[in-house]
Amino acid sequence: MIKLQGWRALGAALVAGALAALAMPPLYWLPLAIVGVVAYVWLWQAAPTPLSAFWRGLAWGTGHFAVGSYWILEAFYVPPADFALLGPPIVAGLAVVLGFFPGFAAWASRRIIDRWPDLAGRYSRLVVLAIAWTVAEWLRGHLFTGYPWNPLAHVWGFATPLLQGAALFGVYGLGMLTFLVLAAPTAGWRASIAALLVVGLAGWAGQSAMAAIESGNGQGSGPWIRIVQPNVPQSQKWRPETRAQQIAKLVQMSRQPGFDRLAAVVWPETAPPQIIEPGSAALAIMAQAVPPGGLLLTGAARGTPRPEDGVWNSLLVVDGTGAIAAHYDKVHLVPLGEYIPFHKQLAPVSGMIGRGSFEVGEGRVTLTPTGGLPSFSPVICYEVIFPAAVTGPGARPQWLLNVTNDAWFGLSSGPYQHLTSARLRTIEEGLPMIRAANTGVSAVIDAYGRVLASLDMQREGIIDHRLPAPRVATPYARWGDWTLLAMVAFLGVTLIGTRLWKSRQPQ
Incomplete structure (x- = not known):
């Protein structure tokens, strides 16, 4: 002692x-x-x-x-x-x-x-x-x-x-x-x-x-999904002069060989480096990344035609016409990093803190898209670290979608610890996860927390993989x-x- x-x-x-x-x-x-x-x-x-x-x-x-x-x-x-x-x-x-x-x-x-x-x-x-x-x-x-x-x-x-x-x-x-x-x-x-x-x-x-269940790298029989990891440094991400280039790069990576067999293409958190509103010109360009009969699932800063409404850190479901078919707004924002309490009421003060504030979403959701893609619950960045808080109410989803941007944290231990949290959520819920990260680690994770495919930190590339199967709801998922x-x-x-x-x- x-x-x-x-x-x-x-x-x-x-x-x-x-x-x-x-x-x-x-x-x-x-x-x-x-x-x-x-x-x-x-x-x-x-x-x-x-x-x-x-x-x-x-x-x-x-x-x-x-x-x-x-x-x-x-x-x-x-x-x-x-x-x-x-x-x-x-x-x-x-x-x-x-x-x-x-x-x-x-x-x-x-x-x-x-x-x-x-x-x-x-x-x-x-x-x-x-x-x-x-x-x-x-x-x-x-x-x-x-x-x-x-x-x-x-x-x-x-x-x-x-x-x-x-x-x-x-x-x-x-x-x-x-x-x-x-x-x-x-x-x-x-x-x-x-x-x-x-x-x-x-x-x-x-x-x-x-x-x-089958182990290791088995592709299974689920729909094909493509994860795009553009590897854009955070210092470059929001520069207006690189905006068009970044979106063009995302589209080009999305349309690489194998595009026609995909059910969905997934881009990471806030992938388009601008605020996306219904009817935004960028949506017509983003529609080029939608596979035939499929969808583009992308993180984005979502706005409305009324600037006073604010901006949300969101997941957008974009169809082949460039329309936003569905969306989810992040609920659990990072205090001071993404969210400043009373930022509208204290605008002169809050404008001096950090780099702005997103609005808080209304609640967790389970999205049921068209085109044969199974229902899923989106989880944006930091939200994936919270146990028992990654699925929407109602019917159980068939998979989890995690979009994130860990470029802020370089090659530190943070992104790897973040990935471990994501793996624990798949085990708790008995659900597979598709994870798209700007600079890594992007991954396909099965319902037992195994990483079936991944792209490591600060690598540019894509992952094509079938969506793994879910498990029967675990005791933790039920109670x-x-x-x-x-x-x-x-x-x-x-x-x-x-x-x-x-x-x-x-x-």
Whole structure:
């Protein structure tokens, strides 16, 4: 056990959290996750008071999220980089805010154990802490619009079979099991062996589930879809002098050989570098990218003939006549990056923040296009990181469409972590995903989270692939976080039952 006190304990927690972040995509240095989580538990155990446990947890979380979210800095340095000096303090401040959640888990669990000392046994205290950790992760994903980036379960992203538990309990439930596995050495060698057995069993069960359908690169029998990855640097994207060239490039890539067999062409988020309104001249050019009898599915900044209505970050369904057959407006906007609260009422002030504000969409949708393309739910960029919030109401869609522009973040870890979130949503929902990214990573992902085809970062190209088949609705797709609640309740009842049983034993 780590028995450091004062600033030494805080410093150790900061370093341990940073080390644990290196187990996240794309590095997956899993041993560092064990080191980081074990240190978190030891420092928590050695804290003299719940408040001390909170500060140690806060320090751990600050180090963890500073390393895990460093990639946000890249966006501040995209030319003209007007706000470059604000990048480091904003990212550091965000890390401190996010650090509150591991701190809360440490504080709450210590309060519980101090109140009921019977729960202080080597196994029961670990379960209490794991439950508190999971509650804190869930809160992080929901409070103040939520930021469920890099939940602990993402450390298994390198081993798809180990991700399959998300189909039962979602990424938060998988994160609870992950915490128990990584922290097992703090409870002794028996717990460590049990953790290894759990990982092995989970891997076997996940692999068996995936073996139920054809594996790897099977094309299946779904309609052909083409993903276009234009690889336009963010510094070039919105320059008026390159507007026509960019749209022409998108059309040319869309019409490469094999065009006639396609059911749909997919362009990434805000692919046309201009606001698209009904009747826009650009729509006639974009219609050239619509395959015969098919559709163009493109991210775009959508406007109306009334400028005062605002602009939406949208997914447009464009038919062969150049008409907008359907659209979806992004609901979960990035605070300050895409959305500034009260921006219309405080126009002089909001105009000085960031690069403008989109309007908030009305709600999730499931689109049922014509031309034989199965129904789908669009998810724009950042929206894909939110569990249980990627499909529209009503009938279940047959696939997910994720359009994004990660050009803001260069070759950092951010786009790879974003891709891992997308894979987890396919597992949770039991639905395949077509993912179009401006500079990567574009991908075809099956309903088990396997990447069947992809284009890596800063590569220009296309992916032609048949749409993978969906699975039967998973427990998580049916009941959402109620399955997580059932898991937490089971562990809680087990703890209470064990405590009552021990209290009745003769001394």
